[in-house]
Amino acid sequence: MQSLVDVALEVQTFCESQGWRFAIIGGMALQIWGEERLTKDVDLTILTEYVLDEQVIDRLLERFVPRIEAAKEFALVNRVLLLKHSSGIGIDISLGALDFEFGVVSRSKKSDFNGTMLQVCSAEDLVILKTFAARPQDWIDVERVIAKNSLAGLDWDLIEKELTPLLVLKEEPELYAQLIKVKSHVEKTLKVM
Numbered sequence: 579m580q581s582l583v584d585v586a587l588e589v590q591t592f593c594e595s596q597g598w599r600f601a602i603i604g605g606m607a608l609q610i611w612g613e614e615r616l617t618k619d620v621d622l623t624i625l626t627e628y629v630l631d632e633q634v635i636d637r638l639l640e641r642f643v644p645r646i647e648a649a650k651e652f653a654l655v656n657r658v659l660l661l662k663h664s665s666g667i668g669i670d671i672s673l674g675a676l677d678f679e680f681g682v683v684s685r686s687k688k689s690d691f692n693g694t695m696l697q698v699c700s701a702e703d704l705v706i707l708k709t710f711a712a713r714p715q716d717w718i719d720v721e722r723v724i725a726k727n728s729l730a731g732l733d734w735d736l737i738e739k740e741l742t743p744l745l746v747l748k749e750e751p752e753l754y755a756q757l758i759k760v761k762s763h764v765e766k767t768l769k770v771m
Contacts, residue, residue, distance in 0.1 A: 582606065582617065582618075582619075582620060582667060583606075583691055583692060583694050583696075585620050585663045585665065585667045585669070586602060586606055586620045586691075586694075586696055587694050587696065588663070589620055589622065589642075589663075589669055590602070590622075590696060590697055592638075592641055593622075593624060596634075596637060598624050598625070598634065599624070599625045599683045600622050600623060600624040600625065600683060600686075600697060601622060601623055601682050601683045601686035601697055601698065601699045601703075602620065602621065602622045602686075602696050602697055602698045602699065603621045603622060603623055603672070603682070603698075603699045603703070603704065603707055604617065604619070604620075604621030604622075604670070604707075605617025605618075605619070605621065606620060606621070606691070606696065606698070607621075607698045607699050607704050608704065608719050608722070608723070609691065610689045610691060610696075610698050611698075611700075611701040611704050611723045611726060611727060612704070612719055612722035612723040612725075612726055613722045613726065615719075618667070618668060619667060619668030619669060619670055620663075620667065620668070620669050620670070621669075621670045621672070622669075622670075622671060622672070623671075623672040623673075623674040623679055623682055623683060623699075624671055624672070624673065624674060625674040625675070625679065625680060625683055626673045626674060626675060627674075627675050628675045631653070631654060631673050632650075632654070634671075634673065635649075635650050635653050635654070635659055635673075636650070638659055638661060638671060639659075639661075642661040642662065642663060642664075642669055643661060643662050643663075643664065644660065644661060644662075645660040645661055645662045645668060646660050649661070653671075653673060657672060657673045657675075658670060658671065658672055658673070659671040659673065678706070678740055678743075678744060681703070681740060682699050682700075682703045682707075685699065685700040685702070685703055686698060686699045686700065686703075687700070701723055701726075701727045701732055702732055702733050702736050702737050702740075703740075704719075704723055705720055705723050705724070705732065705737055705741075705757070706737055706740050706741045706744070708720045708723070709741060709745075709753055709754075709756075709757045710741070710744050710745065710748065710753070712750070712753055712756075717756075717760060720757065720760055721760055721763070721764055724760065724761055724764040724765075725764050725767075725768065728764065728765070728768055734761075737757075738754070741754060741757070742754060
């Protein structure tokens with residue numbers, strides 16, 4: 579069975595062959611910027627700018643297997659294409675068109691993942707994405723990213739600038755205050771150590 583890293587590299591290579599701009603996000607990015615944890619799929623954002631949605635979806639469906647019936651229709655409505663690799667590993671593709679998504683891709687860089695170079699979102703963008711999702715596991719992931727990157731420093735001005743309008747759109751601006759509480763808790767914990 580292929581490993582998650584192999585699948586991520588295969589997806590990355592396919593995206594590069596198409597000339598698409600993209601970034602790996604989610605659990606694989608967490609392993610670069612936070613701590614290792616079990617993740618079962620490869621998540622990435624591909625910039626489609628709405629006008630390329632169908633073209634990108636069609637090309638991906640030619641290469642990978644849909645995970646659900648009517649995957650194309652689901653993706654056009656929900657902006658997420660749910661695929662799986664022939665090995666069974668899930669691949670979740672976000673169709674990027676928002677200014678923030680352009681920023682995620684622009685700020686991404688090749689990072690060493692156990693000897694494999696993968697195009698991964700920045701630590702700041704991972705904090706933003708995880709805060710926006712705001713599931714219990716996401717808050718644990720945010721803590722790990724803050725703790726691991728505290729010495730190198732995260733660009734909190736960038737996080738606030740990018741996250742605030744997203745949370746307003748989501749109608750949950752209070753999540754920013756929750757992020758600041760998590761940051762404060764991590765900083766206090768690190769000072770004690």
